[in-house]
Amino acid sequence: MSEEPLADAGDAGLDGTWSDESDWADYDRFGEQQWDDERDTPLAQPVVAVVGRPNVGKSTLVNRLLGRRQAVVKDTPGVTRDRVSYDAVWSGRGFTVVDTGGWDPDAEGVYASVTAQAEMAMSTADAILLVVDANVGVSVTDEAVAKVLRRSDRPVLVVANKVDNQAAEAQVAELWSLGLGEPYPVSALHGRGSGDLLDEMLRRLPETPREQLSPSGGPRRVALVGKPNVGKSSMLNRLVGQQRAVVDETAGTTVDPVDSLVELDDEVWRFVDTAGLRKRVKTADGTEYYASLRTRSAIEAAEVAVVLIDGSVPLTEQDLRIIGTVIEAGRALVIAYNKWDLVDDERRRKLEKEIDRDLVQVRWAERVNVSAETGRALGKLAPALRRALESWDQRISTGRINSWISEVVAAQPPPVRGGKQPKIMFATQAQTRPPTLVLFSTGFLEAGYRRFLERRFREAFGFAGTPVRVVVRVRENRNARS
Template sequence: MTQDSTTPSDFATPETTEPTPVVAVVGRPNVGKSTLVNRLIGRRQAVVEDTPGVTRDRIAYDAQWNGRRFTVVDTGGWEPDAEGRAAAIAAQAEAAMATADVIMLVVDALVGATDVDEAAARVLHRAKKPVIVVANKVDDARAESDVSALWSLGLGEPFPVSALHGRGSGDLLDVLLAKMPTMPSADQRLENGPRRVALVGRPNVGKSSLLNQLAKEDRVVVDSVAGTTVDPVDSLIELDGETWQFVDTAGLRKRVKQASGTEYYASLRTQSAVEAAEVAVVLLDSSEPISEQDQRVISQAVDAGRALVIAFNKWDLVDEDRRYYLDREIDRELKRITWAQRVNISAMTGRAVTKLAPAIRTALAGWEQRVPTGELNQWISALIAARPHPVRAGKAPRVLFMTQAGIRPPKFVLFTSGRLDPQYVRFIERRLREDFGFTGSPIAMTVKARERRGKPGGRTPSR
């Protein structure tokens, strides 16, 4: 097999929602599965670190090779007779194998076939699906001599590759395409894709538990150890008669610039997931005080301009005393986002999770709300007549015109004869919400003052 290295230009992100073949990448821990996934999809998206067990859930990525689209599913390390969290990770890998069209068994060629690899091979024999044995970490021709020993797994010819350097990856992709089934045509394609919802929050607030509760099955690994989820996990879920695309994200401990290693890349993935979503459901642990971390997560969603729902999870652990203090914490810590939708739920027991869909719909409606320009200017004229801007240095700036420049989130522009006090801009935003709603959505407010004597006008952004 000749050496070759695929490049991102060989790949393209699928532009349609046509059904695509599914390829599950499985193997024991630390054989390079996530590195291989990144090589197959042509971009660094799966979190990679020299520590076994970084990937815990089954994560799906879109890929394309030679004009053929397919889905690659990265899985956690598979081990027989695993216990505790390792057993949950293994169950996710087995679920990926059960739903895949083609399975790639990744083996460390430098180590050879271990007892775990042989146990995996026995499972795959029973699966009766196309299997490709990938002999990873073959960085040069000298290491290819060790590959032939992997014929002993009984799964056919092993294919030597170097996921890290790209050696042999093009040939492997060609083999993969040859084993893929022909998928149905685009008749099953959704005319409008499902709305995207990001589940975010600090570690161990119950994001994965909520996703499993909504899906009514174990889609992701749940563990009492904080930080179990590293990669964002996409799941299509039927909720309240509508299909939603929920994304379970890694818990945010630190600012991205302060994080390192796996946590750094997980933070980037979470930030990208929030920006790609339409609405962010921020989970707070209602049994604990609202923390600085909680505030930071909320700020991330607001700064991204996403619709917002605050879900107070673990409500089953809240007693009367805690409710008393929580009400005061909300008044104090969340006073700048009184417009956000709020629901009290328990991901563990399923309490009130049915309230999430209506809250998300309300937030999305506010996020996409538009006020006609004529109605908006009648409103601002009446508002300023009732409460004009304070006089400064003998003058008071006037609002000449107001328009809504966009939606998702709603964006407003005030054209004025001079700079407005920030407090007055906040007053206008507050009254705008009182009279028009925009429930569950941030608002962007910009002030453009009329230029005088060559001086540029001022701008006052507001959320």
């Protein structure tokens, strides 16, 4: 379907026009269009884990295997911390690549958790790529990793990375000493040898994964978003029931989006833990810049976002900006006030005043008060997600909408503009996800009146938990055309 240009209700210049009553044929496009709302059902596919000590180029190799820049890359050890999954295709065959943090058996603090995540990735993968820096040779850490992998029943390929030219291939022979078979020389940065590596990897992979989940239908996609250190990774770990994401008191621990299948109320959901949005993308730099881009991409890929807010401290401008990002993306919204175990009666009263003052425009959002630390009220999360998604998917018939708009306009007509009162001739819900109300009008509708219509639309038909977009198509002046 070729889509006519629509003018957003918030735009000053409305270029989506219709000329006269004959143009009500647009109704056929907007009122009766059958929208394809089916979700993709992910097929089970084998999993490849990319492991190795810090700063050997694992994330660069992951991007090379994917054929796109997806994993965060920076010339600093320890950028990747969680195990992060990406879908890839080579020679028509799909597989999942799991990027991991640097594995160091002597690591302490947060990096000990990073190592644990890498070990878990190795234990659940169908094949393993051990990445070694060919320019450095075999280190003590490489030997420790190889010792563990020699006991594994998974196929293991040694990837000799940073072999940028033929002269450097002489250094690859040393890697035979790891006892894991023939090393494969690759330059992840330039792509040299990556095709041969992928071919061999596909030969080693089983047709189906060893561990296979078979949920009924595709899991709904949920993005966990919020400012740094608000408890997103702690919530994901609590929901999963294991240490799925690295958690540390240091803000900004999560860099890449981390996804997990979570079963809540006998339904499987795909949760994605994201990096904390600390600044605007334009003012962020380095790792934070790419982490912000990944987070925004995760929101776009999700169907519903859970915005975590620290309920124990006052609302911040960053909290409001994150909520605005979700609304701008048109995703269903659940606001989870975390750390509720730290909220006393006085703080609760202050929070209600902050919500009335700062979140008055998103009263429609689903709200839950939870504690990721104690597990308090996490059982309320799944019902809130379902209600938000039901509204996000909801479609009201054109007949009902026009009966409703007639009653509303009769009781409260649009304000006069330029000496003339606009008339709303027709209305329809053009699409779902998010619900979009299209108004065919004889003139511009003031922003305040559009907000009034949105409120009345929600009162009449629900739509709790989802943004509603109001789009205006203004009739072209026929005298001006002639």
